Structure formats: structure tokens, C-alpha cells
């Protein structure tokens with residue numbers, strides 16, 4: 035048998051840090067990453083044959099669990115028909131129609147291969163459509179690794195951001211303003227100072243890249259008003275929340291709270307590809323008309339709308355569109371987080387939880403945080419002890435305190451009960 039340690043050692047020889055995406059390296063929590071050999075339903079097995087209950091779900095896409103029969107069948111059939119043609123297919127149209135059917139704010143969809151690509155293209159579209167340069171993002175929200183987004187806040191509202199990655203020239207982020215999440219005063223001040231130059235405001239409506247922090251309704255309402263007043267576009271990055279927190283995505287939840295609410299541009303990924311490389315950005319026909327080949331905003335992709343990926347996404351969306359799917363998923367996720375909360379309370383560990391649909395977060399603190407600075411006050415060593423205690427008991431949670439968790443339709447009551455029982459043990463050791 036090859037061990038995880040051996041594989042990691044081998045991987046580090048040929049892949050930087052041994053991984054193809056940094057969070058997989060377990061740097062935040064320490065220890066050896068598990069090399070996954072296979073997965074089925076809500077379970078994964080590593081190279082050593084150890085079984086885990088999976089609460090990552092490939093960081094969101096696996097909403098049906100692994101190896102769902104209908105999805106598998108669709109992918110197998112599509113693979114036989116052809117991997118990639120570089121020419122249009124009916125399935126792309128079907129997938130676009132299926133996405134539009136559930137999300138009233140959008141009329142047209144452009145398919146791409148990753149969330150990064152979708153977010154980057156959405157910003158280019160917003161800039162092209164408005165003829166403006168400046169963009170606003172929020173600290174703790176991640177929209178992929180496009181240069182203009184790898185940025186942290188400047189020293190004040192008048193100063194734009196500084197790059198957070200080597201290789202990103204300061205000039206490239208000079209138009210990116212980074213503000214505090216859920217801070218109404220800051221966004222008001224930003225529009226007051228720069229209103230006519232702002233192309234777009236981009237947000238994760240439920241920020242899954244700072245664990246699980248909801249954008250408060252008054253905050254979203256105020257951004258919508260400010261965008262309308264100043265002619266800026268409001269971009270909802272629903273790469274994580276799209277078709278994950280509700281069938282209509284997070285924007286449907288805000289539309290319930292804010293009558294008539296719609297974002298101008300939406301970005302999707304993860305669930306719409308069902309685990310295959312597929313993402314999308316979408317908007318009204320009027321805004322999408324700025325895109326090539328119709329308009330002057332260039333965007334393209336060799337594998338965009340890939341026939342196997344669209345088959346996977348389409349089969350996934352059809353399954354999750356069944357009546358009652360999200361009620362059942364939401365109930366299961368709530369059972370998990372309430373179970374964890376009960377176990378933490380019993381052990382006297384400060385703990386709070388939140389969830390929506392099949393996405394959840396938990397914090398080793400007494401109250402839900404509202405922004406990144408508060409999230410990062412978490413007792414990191416304590417989180418790491420919790421993470422490793424759970425992993426040793428076969429529960430695979432996100433290996434970083436600032437990541438969300440995901441429950442799938444394949445998680446059973448027994449999986450949830452086993453997770454809560456493991457947590458009860460671990461909490462007593464914290």
C-alpha cells in the first residue's frame with residue numbers, strides 16, 4: 035500500500051507544494067493531506083483505505099454526493115459521443131435554459147471552465163458595459179485569482195488596494211477598492227468619493243471564503259440603491275452559493291427580503307458543473323450584448339461549454355430541481371449544525387453555527403461574525419485541534435477555519451449522527 039505520506043513526498047517532487055490548489059496542502063491546519071482514491075455518496079476513501087464522511091464535496095459541486103447514478107449515466111453517454119468539438123452543441127443551450135429557468139435576473143448565460151474565469155469575465159463585462167474602470171470588492175470575499183482581485187484594502191477609502199500576491203503589479207489593482215463586508219458606511223463613502231467611476235460592486239452574498247458570513251439584508255439593499263443611483267453594476271458571485279443554498283441561488287433569498295431585488299450580473303460555478311470544470315456568468319440580454327461576438331468585450335474558451343461537463347451539470351441540475359430537494363437538504367444541514375452546537379454546548383465550548391440549503395459554517399466563538407476581521411479572531415490552534423480530532427474519527431471537514439462546509443443529498447441520518455458523536459468527543463478534548 036502507498037501511504038498518504040509517500041504520495042505527498044512524491045507529489046512535492048513534481049508539483050509545487052505537492053498540490054494543484056493551495057488549500058489542499060493542509061498548510062493552515064498542519065499534517066499530511068489525504069490523497070483521495072475514490073468516493074461514493076457522502077463518503078471518500080484515501081490511498082490508505084481510510085474512510086471519511088465528506089463535508090467538502092469538492093468545495094461545493096457535489097451536491098448530490100459522489101457517483102450519483104443519473105449523473106454518472108449522463109457523463110458516460112456524453113463521453114462516448116465525444117469529449118470536445120470546439121463547435122456549438124445542443125446541450126450547452128439546454129444548460130443555459132436550465133440555469134435561466136431558475137434565476138429570474140438572467141436572460142443569457144456564457145459558459146466557461148472555472149469560477150476564476152467567470153468572475154474575471156464578469157468584471158470585464160461590467161467595465162465594458164459601463165465604460166468605467168473602478169471595481170469594489172469586500173475583504174474576505176474570494177472571486178477567483180484574476181490579477182485585479184488579488185488585493186487587500188489600502189490605508190483608507192481614498193486609497194485603492196495593494197496586491198496580495200507576488201506577480202501582480204500595483205498598477206493592475208489600482209482600480210480595485212476593498213471594503214469591509216457588511217459595512218454600510220464604507221460603501222456609502224466609497225460611492226460618495228468615486229461614484230461616477232465605479233463600474234461594479236462584486237460580492238459573495240453568503241461569503242463562503244470566510245467560513246459562512248451572510249451579507250445582511252440592509253447592506254445588500256443599500257448597495258443595490260447606490261449602484262442604481264450611480265449607474266454601477268451589482269455582481270453577485272454565486273460560484274459557491276448558486277444552486278447550493280436554494281434552487282434560485284442566494285439572490286432568491288434576498289429577493290424574498292427586498293421586493294424586486296435582482297443583481298445585474300451573476301457568476302456561477304461548482305454545482306452547475308456537478309464536479310466537472312464548468313462555470314458561467316450571466317445577465318440581461320442588454321448587458322450580455324456587450325460580449326463578443328456581438329459586442330466589443332472579448333471573451334473566449336477552447337473548452338467552454340464542454341460536452342461532457344455540460345452533461346454532468348445538466349443531470350445535476352435536473353436532480354436538484356425535483357420538488358422538495360432543497361427542503362430535505364436544508365433540514366439535513368440544519369440537523370448537522372444543530373447537533374454540533376448541542377455537542378459544543380454540552381462540553382462548554384463557545385460555538386456558533388449557521389447554514390442555508392446545503393452550505394454551512396461553524397465558528398469557535400459565541401456569536402456569528404459579520405466580517406473578515408472578526409472571523410480571523412478565531413482561536414486557530416483550537417480550530418486545528420478540532421479539525422484533526424474530527425479527521426482522526428473519519429470526519430473530513432474543510433482544512434481551514436475560513437472555509438465553508440457542504441452537505442449533500444447523499445448524507446444520511448447515520449452520517450450526521452456519527453459526525454455529531456465524533457464532535458462530542460473532540461469538544462471534550464479542546
Ligand SMILES: Cc1ncc(COP(=O)(O)O)c(C=O)c1O
Nearest residue numbers: 148149150176177178271273274
Ligand atoms: C465565491 C467564489 N468565486 C469564485 C471562485 C473561483 O472558482 P474556481 O476555483 O473554479 O476558479 C470560488 C472558488 O472557490 C468561489 O468560492
